[in-house]
Amino acid sequence: MVRVKICGITDADQVDWCVAAGADCLGFVVEYPVPVPWNLSRQEAHALLARVPPMTTRALVSGGSPEHVIGLARALRPHLVQLHTDNTLAETAKIAQALAPIGIGLIRALRIDVATGLACGEITDPLAAAHALESTGVTAILLDARTGEMPAGTGVSLDWRGARRIRDRLSAPLILAGGLTTGNVRSAIEQVRPYAVDVISGVEVSRRVKSPKLIRQFVRQARVTVSQ
Numbered sequence: 001m002v003r004v005k006i007c008g009i010t011d012a013d014q015v016d017w018c019v020a021a022g023a024d025c026l027g028f029v030v031e032y033p034v035p036v037p038w039n040l041s042r043q044e045a046h047a048l049l050a051r052v053p054p055m056t057t058r059a060l061v062s063g064g065s066p067e068h069v070i071g072l073a074r075a076l077r078p079h080l081v082q083l084h085t086d087n088t089l090a091e092t093a094k095i096a097q098a099l100a101p102i103g104i105g106l107i108r109a110l111r112i113d114v115a116t117g118l119a120c121g122e123i124t125d126p127l128a129a130a131h132a133l134e135s136t137g138v139t140a141i142l143l144d145a146r147t148g149e150m151p152a153g154t155g156v157s158l159d160w161r162g163a164r165r166i167r168d169r170l171s172a173p174l175i176l177a178g179g180l181t182t183g184n185v186r187s188a189i190e191q192v193r194p195y196a197v198d199v200i201s202g203v204e205v206s207r208r209v210k211s212p213k214l215i216r217q218f219v220r221q222a223r224v225t226v227s228q
């Protein structure tokens with residue numbers, strides 16, 4: 001079964017809607033290093049994380065210096081941290097090493113520029129970049145689209161054949177993101193066979209404003225059984 005992460009949660013209703021719909025993981029963007037519509041203060045995040053019931057995974061999305069990310073994770077105690085693409089491979093390894101002993105896994109986004117097909121970051125070949133990330137000790141790699149204006153939450157889809165090639169060559173679990181909607185998530189899962197899917201725009205009616213109906217439909221559509 002493919003897991004579902006709903007990201008960019010900004011209020012208590014959204015937490016409740018995602019949990020009621022059966023989402024596996026809720027993502028909270030906290031003290032993010034560049035302006036994004038879903039950013040929360042540490043205090044806001046603390047209250048929302050506390051609302052997530054047992055058996056549902058809490059992911060903290062942040063970035064900046066390793067000291068900042070590790071300090072934030074120690075303060076908020078999520079199950080997972082998802083790291084900004086601008087963090088280098090060396091920083092990613094340092095953060096993964098610091099979080100593992102306290103039981104927090106690390107997801108690192110690998111963003112593909114949809115105009116060029118190149119990965120953003122130190123290594124531009126997408127497969128080589130994925131292998132390099134894997135060797136940092138991350139728990140999972142999140143494959144996402146980059147368009148230039150926004151670091152994430154673009155609503156733009158990736159080339160799923162390219163995503164499948166990466167998925168087939170990685171040992172680390174691959175989380176597929178980028179432009180997934182209630183209408184295409186099923187097909188994306190069939191083509192890419194990811195470990196999990198991740199969505200923001202596809203369950204929002206406007207920036208930051210999520211729809212309980214779209215959340216329910218998205219989770220239902222993602223629960224497809226794919227024969228291996």
Ligand SMILES: O=C(O)c1ccccc1NCC(=O)[C@H](O)[C@H](O)COP(=O)(O)O
Nearest residue numbers: 007152153154155177178179199200201
């Ligand atoms: O990972 C980040 O750096 C990040 C920053 C700000 C907001 C969300 C972030 N991560 C979550 C994701 O990776 C999104 O789920 C992903 O961009 C999908 O967005 P969308 O195309 O809108 O579904």
